[in-house]
Amino acid sequence: MKQFQYVHPASQAAVLDAIAKPGSKIIAGGTNLVDLMKKGVMSPDKLIDINNLPLNTINTSPNGLHIGALTLNSVLSENSLVLDKHPLLAMALKAGASPQLRNMATVGGNMMQRTRCAYFYDTAMPCNKRAPGTGCGAMGGYNRMHAIFGASPQCIAVHPSDMCVALAALDATVTIAGKKGERRIPFTEFHRLPGEHPEMDNHLAAGEMILGLDIPDNNFSKNSYYLKVRDRQSYAFALVSVAAALEIQGGVIKQARLAMGGVAHKPWRLFDAEKFLAGKALTEENFNKAAQLAMLGAKAREYNAFKIKLAPATIAEALKHAGGLV
């Protein structure tokens, strides 16, 4: 990899100063960035290690549960507040990567991880995300892992995170800091669709950093489930994954939250299916209908056509688990 500088600032202000300069890049756990640097996919001049900042907190706040950006994926997945209030998040985290990786991976890094598209990773291949204007290698190539929703002619990559799928379902908000101060945006609006600019994964502006997340309190904890379908039982990215959360009152669904992974450039919230489920009984038929609704607008390519069948099957199965039918 290219030679680079490495700094370890002591304060948030110093980090913000450092990342304001072009060519600098935050490093947290390094589990994604270092791989990309070794491959020559990303070659920052300067790494800004943010691990000195006090951002590894998990605590209750007026906004619900607050999670600092440096919280480790492993710690978060075993935290008692999380297990108690948002077991869905813990399930999603545990479905991701391997214990060794989760021990290094941070919440901020997980949100910012890049796609696993093989063409993105190989600098000898065309890729609009890595090298804008070179074309999309996956479009007419090996696209088994790729998007069926929200893709553009420029890019059909998916966001690979499991954690983010649960956070999208749980209505989390993201706190972002920049030189001009802090701002908060809904988690579902953090990542973006590729459109004309696949080189941009999300709405974090240059010079900004993630401080943390808030998950509002909810009544989903008893009836939620994360189902990840993958090619092996562990240590594989999702073919399709579903985060399902139900609030059940008197045997009827009061409200539902559904998000899918492995199908789009961002965690894919299934608003129509959620709306349909509100007020419905817990039946397999309703779950299947919701799953079908969620598939409107899906578009397959050569190798990922199976997702058109797998996605609704996974949604229905996740709902069955969440609703206690399995």
Added chain:
Amino acid sequence: MNKPIPTSADGLSRVDGRAKVTGAAKYSAEYNQPNMAYAVLVGSTITKGTIATIDTKLAAKAPGVLAVLTYLNSPKVPGHIPTKAQKPGAKSGPLKVFYDNKILYNGHPIAMVVADTFERAQYAASLVKATYNKQAHDTKPPKDLSRGVGAWGGKDFTRGTVDAWKTAPIKLEQEYIHPSEIHNPMELHAIIARWDAPDKLTVWDKTQGTQATRDDIAKAFKLKKEDVQVNSQFVGGAFGSALQVWPHEVAAILGAKVVKRPVKLVLSRPDMFTSVGYRPYTWQKIGIGATADGKLVGITHEAVGQTSTFEDFAEGPINTSKGLYAVPNVTTRYKLLSLDVNTPTWMRGPGEATGAFALESALDELSYALKMDPIDLRLKNYAKVDPDNNKQYSSKYLDEAYAMGAERIGWENRKAEAGTTIQNGWLVGYGMGGGMFGAYRDVAVARAIMKADGTLTIQTAVSDIGPGTGTAMVLIAANKMGIDPGKIKFEMGDSALPLAPMQGGSATTSAVGSAVHDACTVLKEKFQQLMGNGGTDNPDYVKILKEKNLPSLEVLTKSQPGPDNEKYSMQSWSVHFVKVLVHPTTGVIKVDKVVCVADSGKIISPKTARSQVVGGAIGGIGMALMEEAIIDHRYGRFVNNNFADYHVPVNADIPQIEALFVNKPDPYINPIGAKGMGEIALIGMAAAVANAVYNATGKRVRDLPITPDKLI
């Protein structure tokens, strides 16, 4: 006929296990030398054509760089210079590294950077830039016989009547695909090359044969064999990928010559996909027919395997169809398709593993067509003599193996109708599949030295890629000499030690084990002679040496196959039983239980034999459900050349695996009664999984791997 040895020390654990798990075991890349430099290869990014320009200036100027080798400036390898003109139309042979500007496949090494640190070499390697004259390439694998050219002289084979299966009342014909598999041992291929003098070389190299590697290197560099020293003390898996000398090894040796320092070259994981062979993509078609009561009428087995444009690699996918069952009529057509890819090589169960997937799947399909239990079908066609040559088997207890495995898996729970059992929301299925592999014995030599302190040293050049060779050899010696295994030191992995064949073809225990057995037999006899009066069965070695005032007593014994090895057909046999769970709507597959039974003669070392079988079964699960090296044919380039995307089973994929052994000695193959185990542990396993998936779902997947998308 020799009496088989007892295995009193049955419970012996892997003799080098502690060293391995504590990190004390040193692998080739760990023999760092003073003043050592590091080499990194640069591969081509096109698939076919020639290098137009290659710019190494930036790389050469990068910090720490000692040399950048390309075809333009590399010293020529003496053995690469052709001595006679190539026959027209003949292939050019093994890749000659840095020889000319031709690109034969994507990833073809075009340059090598040598620098003072690994990181600097790697960075400089990224600065080497080439331009190419591209030619149209073809990497698309075979999908029928049409484009293949006959392997082995091109002849089709028939026993009995050609394509007789077509005349049978019950018959079927199906195609089966086995994708390319990369060996991907955990340990990356690595070499450290050190020139001790202009004509004297030492290497620490990952190899399955220290002496074969020595001979090949000596030939390539025109050195005397005795001036090449090859060390390979520990090998972290190989599965066949270290059975030959590859271009990266030659490159490292060249690099050391140029920079006049020892050079270390460790392949990267992506390099492993393009540098050390692979199991070839193979298309197969099986036609099989039987009478209504299940007697096989005929099998026709066609196979086309991919190879490179510069070398033919042929193996035996059709062999199982010739020999596994008593069939009067067999036709085989085996061809190779030359593509712009690297050359494949032997990989665990080479040929047979690919062939057994097709044959054992087809037999399963036939069993449903016949409404007959798959085991009954196999027993109905049980071969009592080798159908290929009518020789008697030296030993065969495969029927016992069927019975043992069926009992342990709970075969009686299998439903004859597929897709009918559901438990806790999961479809349940059982399947079985078996395999065979020739049992061999090569010439081998062993030295045995008894020292005054009562310790015994055994020496052979063999390398141990993981099956536990050291452990088996210690057990053989301990039993023969009647001493505690703790007193035995086994020295190996060194080309200067006594002759040993490569560790391949599951023949190590048979060949080297016999040499150790014979050396210990002779050594013991020597002691008995020293004692006089015919000696006793348990000589007190220490006492005798002391009485005779000897510091040690040593023998060097050559052991080789005899007439029996010609007279009999010698095979190892296996059968695998698998229970799977398949989710009906998501297609997720969980292997729930595995029972493997091996009929491989006497089991010398039960613990390492068990590990060997468990490893084979896991490899089979990978073959059945995960492994597939994928090329984007537009570019001719791999798109999953890393461990995140090229899947092998992880712990969560592996259920309880029971390894059972018939454990009856083969009376003819060798003095120890042991046959090979490494290959049969894998052969037939993928079919067993596929057959279980069919039993669970009613869906027959004939193109591996069986991923969830193929079941929904």
